Amino acid sequence: METVRLDRDIFQTTAPTGVIVLSERVASVRSAAVGIWVRSASAHEPRPKMGVSHLLEHMVFKGTERRSAQEIALALESRGGSLDAYTSRDTTAFQARVLDSDLPRAVDVLTDLVRNPVLRPSDLELERNVVLEEINTVEDTPDDQVYDLVYQTLWPKHSYGYSILGTRDTVGALSTDDLKQLHGRAYFPANCVIAAAGNLTHEQLLEQIAKQGWFERATGNVERATPPVVPIPPAVRGTEARHAKDTAQTHIVFATDTVPYADRRKYALLVLGNVFGGGMSSRLFQRIREELGLAYAIYAFTSFYREMGVAGVYVGTQPKTAAQAAAAIRAEYAKLAREGLAGDALVEAKQQTQGQLMLSLESPSARMYRLASFPVYGEPYRSLDEVVAAVAGLTEKEIADVAAEFFDPERQTVVWLGKD
Numbered sequence: 001m002e003t004v005r006l007d008r009d010i011f012q013t014t015a016p017t018g019v020i021v022l023s024e025r026v027a028s029v030r031s032a033a034v035g036i037w038v039r040s041a042s043a044h045e046p047r048p049k050m051g052v053s054h055l056l057e058h059m060v061f062k063g064t065e066r067r068s069a070q071e072i073a074l075a076l077e078s079r080g081g082s083l084d085a086y087t088s089r090d091t092t093a094f095q096a097r098v099l100d101s102d103l104p105r106a107v108d109v110l111t112d113l114v115r116n117p118v119l120r121p122s123d124l125e126l127e128r129n130v131v132l133e134e135i136n137t138v139e140d141t142p143d144d145q146v147y148d149l150v151y152q153t154l155w156p157k158h159s160y161g162y163s164i165l166g167t168r169d170t171v172g173a174l175s176t177d178d179l180k181q182l183h184g185r186a187y188f189p190a191n192c193v194i195a196a197a198g199n200l201t202h203e204q205l206l207e208q209i210a211k212q213g214w215f216e217r218a219t220g221n222v223e224r225a226t227p228p229v230v231p232i233p234p235a236v237r238g239t240e241a242r243h244a245k246d247t248a249q250t251h252i253v254f255a256t257d258t259v260p261y262a263d264r265r266k267y268a269l270l271v272l273g274n275v276f277g278g279g280m281s282s283r284l285f286q287r288i289r290e291e292l293g294l295a296y297a298i299y300a301f302t303s304f305y306r307e308m309g310v311a312g313v314y315v316g317t318q319p320k321t322a323a324q325a326a327a328a329i330r331a332e333y334a335k336l337a338r339e340g341l342a343g344d345a346l347v348e349a350k351q352q353t354q355g356q357l358m359l360s361l362e363s364p365s366a367r368m369y370r371l372a373s374f375p376v377y378g379e380p381y382r383s384l385d386e387v388v389a390a391v392a393g394l395t396e397k398e399i400a401d402v403a404a405e406f407f408d409p410e411r412q413t414v415v416w417l418g419k420d
Helices: 052-062 069-077 100-115 121-139 142-154 168-173 176-186 202-211 266-277 283-291 319-339 343-359 364-377 384-392 396-406
Strands: 002-007 010-014 020-025 031-038 082-087 092-099 192-198 240-244 250-257 298-304 309-317 413-418
Touching: 010 202, 020 202, 020 364, 031 100, 031 364, 052 069, 052 082, 052 092, 052 100, 052 121, 052 176, 069 082, 069 100, 082 100, 092 100, 092 364, 100 192, 100 202, 121 142, 121 168, 121 176, 142 240, 142 250, 142 309, 142 413, 192 202, 192 364, 250 319, 266 283, 266 298, 266 309, 266 319, 266 343, 266 384, 266 396, 283 298, 283 309, 283 319, 309 319, 319 396, 319 413, 343 384
Parallel strands: 020 192, 240 413
Antiparallel strands: 002 010, 010 020, 031 092, 031 192, 082 092, 250 309, 250 413, 298 309
8 A cells, every 4th residue: 555644643545446635643633534535426417317416316325235224323323423414516425523542442333334224115206305405404594505506507508507406306216226326326435535633543443444344445436436527518608597486685696717726817706705704703793794684694616526616795685775785795806806916905804715725634533534525626735734825826917917806797697586
């Protein structure tokens, strides 16, 4: 096996089976966070199977070859730990947070979930209803639903635009054969990343992973590659979509495609996003909420994926003030695109982003997520000091170029959800 030291307390091992293992020792805590990332999710689904990755994520908790659903739930919770999972566009992830002494148990339970689910038809009928209720929950939460509509508008014919949860029709048509085919196609060592952080050593982690069979070569395992994403077409830009819904507020999102996770321009986007709508001191908060009193919730967001990124603004406002709020947001977009950031404003924006990056890594779970992100998104490892330095080194021209390209109001696709 090939093990490299990435940083003072950070190691990465690539096994002959293809699984990548990363760890960071945080000796000051009494806990450990460990997770398994399967590099297949909604971005890899054909339209008729929309939601199959998310349904499989649910179904593995219904039982394995060695544990019932209740035994899975009790395995870590009974010792004060936690077990959770999520499906994103790029990955399906399973993670645990436990006392450091329970690391072997956590690796055992996570491996059991990922490698040995039974996927019974009787469980599928029950869990299908649970996912349908999750879809109902999103539809009853317009400030969530509007984001599904945004991605759908940006990429109407690509899986990046599909709903992660799927639709009632696609989820209703999925079978245990669909789940088993996906499990066989995606849940193999070379398509997985295992990351951990906390009071542990890399040797300890490798020992426990080895006990669970991750390093044992199986027929055909090494030859299997991570499923590719269908080439992503250009996003739909500069359009508007209005969706009627009987709500007290009109929910509006401005959004555009940006850069993938591994693109260094993401640091400029983070800095600009903070200035634009990152907190109470941001331009949008001060203008839309404080000066005009048009909204309670107003913020900018940035999301980065393996093949693309998205940046935008959300606002919730009364139907009678929606047009005024949208016009004010457009004006702020135009100003930022035209002027960029310079002088003290740029210095302060970089300091804010640097502080957020450092504060975000105060927990073992956050450090675990950061480690996994490098192989998951195809980015070379960068230390926190390197990232902070990259932000500090941003020039006025770099900021101006990114602002002019991605904050141009004419580039933004705008989605409205609320009363006609």
